[in-house]
Amino acid sequence: MLSTTAQQCPYMPGGDDDGVEAGGGPTLAFERATPYVDYVGVDTLLSLQNTRTDEPAESAFIISTQVMELLFTLVQERWEAARDALETDDVPGAIAWLRRACNAQDVLNASWGLLADMTPTEFNRFRPAFGEASGFQSYGYRKLEFLLGNKSAAMIRPHKAMGGVVTELTRLLEGPSLYDAALRLLFRRGLPVPEDHAERDWTADYEPSPEVERAWTEVYRDDQPGNELFLLAEALLDVAERVTRWRHSHLVAVKRTMGRKPGSGGSNGLNWLARHVEQDVFPELWSLRNTI
Structure with missing residues (x-):
C-alpha cells in the first residue's frame, strides 16, 4: 500500500x-x-475552455483551437528571429531559427489530429453557438501570413477595435517578410535578384520573378554542405512545405466536418481553402525544380 x-x-x-x-x-x-x-x-489556462453547448465535442474544438493559437505565437517568434538574422547577414543563426520553427510547425500541424475523429453531426450540434466566429479572424494566423509575404491591408480591418493588434499587424504589413529578407541577403551577396525585389513596397503582395528563380538556381548549383545559402534555401523550403501541409490539413478537416457548406466567417468555405492550398509559399524555391 x-x-x-x-x-x-x-x-x-x-x-x-x-x-x-x-x-x-x-x-x-x-x-x-x-x-x-x-x-x-x-x-488561468484551464479556466478558458468555456463551452456554450452540452456537446462534448465542443470542448475538443475549443482546446485544439487554443493550442493552435499558442503555437502561432511560437512560430511567429521564430520566423521573426530568422528574418532579423538574415537582415544582419547571420545566415547560420537564421537557419537555426528556421529549424526551430519547423519543430514548432510540426507540433502545430499535428494538432489537427485533435479534431480528426469529429463527425459532422457532432460539429453541427455546437456550430450555431459560435455564430460568425471563424479561424479566418485569427490575428495570430494573420501575422504568420504577413511574415510569409501574403500581405493585405484589408485583412487588418476585422481587428480595427483592437488597437494593439492593429499596431502589430501594421508593423508586419509594412516591414519585409521572411522571404523578402532572404532575397535582400542574396542581393547583397551579388546574386541576380532584381533591385525592385530587394527594395519595394513591403505592403504589397509578393510577385514571383524569373530573375529571382535564376538567383536561387545559382545557389543550387553548389549543393555542398559548406554552402550556407544552399542550406538556407532548403531550410526555407522546409518551412514552406509545412505551411502547405497545415493548409491541406485545414482543408481536409473542414471537408470532413462540414463539407461544402459556407464558412461561418462569410467565405465560401471549402472552395476558398482549396485556392489557398494551391498558393506556393516562397514560389521560386518551388518553380526552380521544374528546370534545375
Whole structure:
C-alpha cells in the first residue's frame, strides 16, 4: 500500500515519505498555489475552455483551437528571429531559427489530429453557438501570413477595435517578410535578384520573378554542405512545405466536418481553402525544380 504522500505524488522518486524527509524527493509543502501553477498559469489556462453547448465535442474544438493559437505565437517568434538574422547577414543563426520553427510547425500541424475523429453531426450540434466566429479572424494566423509575404491591408480591418493588434499587424504589413529578407541577403551577396525585389513596397503582395528563380538556381548549383545559402534555401523550403501541409490539413478537416457548406466567417468555405492550398509559399524555391 502506497503512503498518502506517494499517492498524492505518483511521479516522486522512490515513492515513500522517508525519501522526501531525507531530501531525496521533491518539495511537497507549499503555503499557496504551487510555483508550477503560478509560473505556467495553469489555473488561468484551464479556466478558458468555456463551452456554450452540452456537446462534448465542443470542448475538443475549443482546446485544439487554443493550442493552435499558442503555437502561432511560437512560430511567429521564430520566423521573426530568422528574418532579423538574415537582415544582419547571420545566415547560420537564421537557419537555426528556421529549424526551430519547423519543430514548432510540426507540433502545430499535428494538432489537427485533435479534431480528426469529429463527425459532422457532432460539429453541427455546437456550430450555431459560435455564430460568425471563424479561424479566418485569427490575428495570430494573420501575422504568420504577413511574415510569409501574403500581405493585405484589408485583412487588418476585422481587428480595427483592437488597437494593439492593429499596431502589430501594421508593423508586419509594412516591414519585409521572411522571404523578402532572404532575397535582400542574396542581393547583397551579388546574386541576380532584381533591385525592385530587394527594395519595394513591403505592403504589397509578393510577385514571383524569373530573375529571382535564376538567383536561387545559382545557389543550387553548389549543393555542398559548406554552402550556407544552399542550406538556407532548403531550410526555407522546409518551412514552406509545412505551411502547405497545415493548409491541406485545414482543408481536409473542414471537408470532413462540414463539407461544402459556407464558412461561418462569410467565405465560401471549402472552395476558398482549396485556392489557398494551391498558393506556393516562397514560389521560386518551388518553380526552380521544374528546370534545375
